Amino acid sequence: MAPTFLGKLSQPSGSMVNNIEDAYRTLEAYLSQSKYLAGPEMTIADISAVATVCGLDGLHPIDKKRYPNTRQWLINMSSKPFYRKCNAQGNEMLISLLKSSMENNKLKDKKAKL
Template sequence: MRGEKTVLYKNDQSPPARSVKMLMSLLGLNFIEQRDINPLFREQDTPEMRKKNPMRTIPFIDDGDFSLGDSHAICLYLLEKYGKPEHEYLYPKDIKKRATVNQRLFFDCGVVFQRLRAVMAPTYMGQMTEMPKEVIGGIRNAYGTLEAYLSESVYLADDVMTIADICTISTVSSLDGLHPVDGKRYPKLRQWLTNMYAKDFVKEENQQGCEDHVTYLFAAMELNKQQKSKL
């Protein structure tokens, strides 16, 4: 039976989970319960969890008679459900601005996060010992596209921060830890990171989880190297 409470299933190292936590902090949604799930132990695979979230990814939200996966969809749902008029800047009503925000959200989900996943999945599976050239090339290619977007506006979709920045900073901050954004090559992206890192909700809900995520990935790569050298 579904609980009556709204519950966010998350892990602080998970970039998309950090996006939802940042939005919740910005909107003041501290009544939403947060429960930890460890994807490395496949805790999202129990029959009860599968029913709520067939995608079997973190984060997902259980809102009584309704559940939803994917951080981008969850952020939009929470914003539409709880956002006040003063939050409209996060998801502007103007259809061209909104379309640009949507495109940046899809870009984070379909491209930037996939470049990070290309490091995470093989590292967690014991295969990756260091980041290969083609993986780094993919990350740089994503940095290049973000640099181009940021040449059009101060933030990713507008001159004010939108939900696209909140969803993307969690992914790019982990990538920045793995393969630092070079300020000479990507000055606008470096400046955007500086602006985003300075925000309280990013410091509180993203920083530590991001540092732990990057540390864990490098430690796992080192362990993979040692295991492979024993074979």
């Protein structure tokens, strides 16, 4: 986030996308064994991870064909009352701010090249 807000990033870099894809693959491996990350019941691991994963999904959406369990987990977690109360609005604001900052950075880059 810092490079975006400092005007240095206009889109996720290739290495960032690779890291996000690695995270999705890891989640998919865990979620192929159970409904939640640490077993059949939701734990603090799920609550902690959903805050990060929903932000990543806003910038680099989870491919539901490649990561069906991860997509379903995110849908499930996003429907929980705690998520809607504590995370949904802030996540939407963060994603919106990041995307608009990236667009502004693209415009600055174009102007600088002129």
